[in-house]
Amino acid sequence: MTDTAVSIDSDAALDRFLKLTAIPGISGQENAVALEIVRQLQAAGLPKTAIEFDDANERTPGGGEVGNLIVHLPGSGEGPTTLLTAHLDTVPVCVGSQPAVEDDEVFSTAQGTGLGADNRAGCAALLTAACELLRGDAPHPPLILCWFVQEEIGLQGSRAMDASRIGAHDRAINFDGGTVEKLTIGAIGGERMTIDVHGLASHAGVAPELGASAIVMASRAIDALYRDGWLGDVRRPEGVEGRSNVGVFQGGDATNVVTPHVHVRAEARSHDPEARTAIVRAIREAFERAAAEVTNVDGQAGRVEFESRVDYEAFRLEASHPSVQAAEAAVRAVGRQPQQTISNGGVDANWMFRHGIAAVTIGCGQRNVHTASERLFIPDYLDACRIATSLARGEFAAASS
Incomplete structure (x- = not known):
């Protein structure tokens, strides 16, 4: 003093x-x-x-x-x-x-x-x-x-x-x-996302081909985001900079069921609101793309419910x-x-x-x-x-x- x-x-x-x-x-x-x-x-x-x-x-x-x-x-x-x-x-x-x-x-x-x-x-x-x-x-x-x-x-x-x-x-x-x-x-600034991935349930032993796993969909989305530089310390070639994280991943009740639902919570942060929006958009598109690509034997795909909320600018x-x-x-x-x-x-x-x-x-x-x-x-x-x-x-x- x-x-x-x-x-x-x-x-x-x-x-x-x-x-x-x-x-x-x-x-x-x-x-x-x-x-x-x-x-x-x-x-x-x-x-x-x-x-x-x-x-x-x-x-x-x-x-x-x-x-x-x-x-x-x-x-x-x-x-x-x-x-x-x-x-x-x-x-x-x-x-x-x-x-x-x-x-x-x-x-x-x-x-x-x-x-x-x-x-x-x-x-x-x-x-x-x-x-x-x-x-x-x-x-x-x-x-x-x-x-x-x-x-x-x-x-x-x-x-x-x-x-x-x-x-x-x-x-x-x-x-x-x-x-x-x-x-x-x-x-x-920060934004939080709630992502519900809906697949198709089936018996994992009797008819796995009739199912489309929500776990596979969500996992593919997260893997793609990680590989493409949209998770963690985001520094994209086009100039988008920020932070993102998938912090909650919940789904499945039994090993003999092809999982029909996964609940995910994620966040994105940036000092630039447009960059944060770009990160959120990339996360949404990755989950929607993965849900569409994972299908059962009849070609039926999953779907995604996506919500986001700005915590603070x-x-x-x-x-x-x-x-x-x-x-x-x-x-x-x-x-x-x-x-x-x-x-x-x-x-x-x-x-x-x-x-x-x-x-x-x-x-x-x-x-x-x-x-x-x-x-x-x-x-x-x-x-x-x-x-x-x-x-x-x-x-x-x-x-x-």
């Missing part, structure tokens, strides 16, 4: 994280952790009227206990209005987390259980920024906080957010996983954007060198951008996320809290104006 870094109550900041990360809250079941955040905000003096939930959970595919938590702290002074965001949910391996501190790290003492620092560290950083403003008497500009639900299952909370409840702001910072100095200013902020400039200045203030990156994974900022909110994503010191060996590096987390607090106080206004 440098002399220019904002001062915070480090013990209170760590205590907030420990309390939040001990609360179960997988995607769609975030109500308990949201209520703890609300409780702490009100205990710090925030009026109930400043706190609201949107109805995003009513628009997500699986529903959920609660929508996105949105807080408005009225301004008491001049300066840029800042929006700070994080997501409430953790992955299932973190249910039952029992956080413990050892030296500069926090880990879960529950055998086989992840800590849940992704993203309770981000939640606690936002909460710390708000509590620091509420306990102080220095004037500050307006602050907006948003805790998203259901990030871990496809950015559903930010996708379904009611952006009208956020309001006008000058810069936006999203706190998620990773190191503090890494500034994610752009991210890849790609985005990229300019280096001169106020959010980027403010984030860089805040990172430098804690003695770190900011590093701009473009992510090959989706973040809430993807959907925020589609809603007209241009956000930079920074980490909070989470390590080995989504695993039982997850750790929180406390110095990184406390720097993230300092960054959130300094931005909330309206610092670095010249860089963001």
Whole structure:
């Protein structure tokens, strides 16, 4: 930490994280952790009227206990209005987390259980920024906080957010996983596919010739995609670049039946929407071609049901954007060198951008996320809290104006 870094109550900041990360809250079941955040905000003096939930959970595919938590702290002074965001949910391996501190790290003492620092560290950083403003008497500009639900299952909370409840702001910072100095200013776009391959059932011993195996059809399609460079790290001669994967392959009940149905789930990603569309089209055509080519003795072929859904579109902020400039200045203030990156994974900022909110994503010191060996590096987390607090106080206004 440098002399220019904002001062915070480090013990209170760590205590907030420990309390939040001990609360179960997988995607769609975030109500308990949201209520703890609300409780702490009100205990710090925030009026109930400043706190609201949107109805995003009513628009997500699986529903959920609660929508996105949105807080408005009225301004008491001049300066840029800042929006700070994080997501409430953790992955299932973190249910039952029992956080413990050892030296500069926090880990879960529950055998086989992840800590849940992704993203309770981000939640606690936002909460710390708000509590620091509420306990102080220095004037500050307006602050907006948003805790998203259901990030871990496809950015559903930010996708379904009611952006009208956020309001006008000058810069936006999203706190998620990773190191503090890494500034994610752009991210890849992703699309998921559901593919049902229908063959023709027959007795594999008595009349195999009457069947047309859905397993053979799907396997031929996947093999062709792999051989032609449409799976994995896609770098086609015509300039199409991206990522793709077949992640789920399910079918068959018995060895004496020619399999009539296979269910496949796949994904495609690219920083170029047209390239992603080309990858999806190649996958669809490969499955349809394979289904048509695999026939039974009577020439009967299979068929394919194909559905795709865009999870999130790609985005990229300019280096001169106020959010980027403010984030860089805040990172430098804690003695770190900011590093701009473009992510090959989706973040809430993807959907925020589609809603007209241009956000930079920074980490909070989470390590080995989504695993039982997850750790929180406390110095990184406390720097993230300092960054959130300094931005909330309206610092670095010249860089963001």
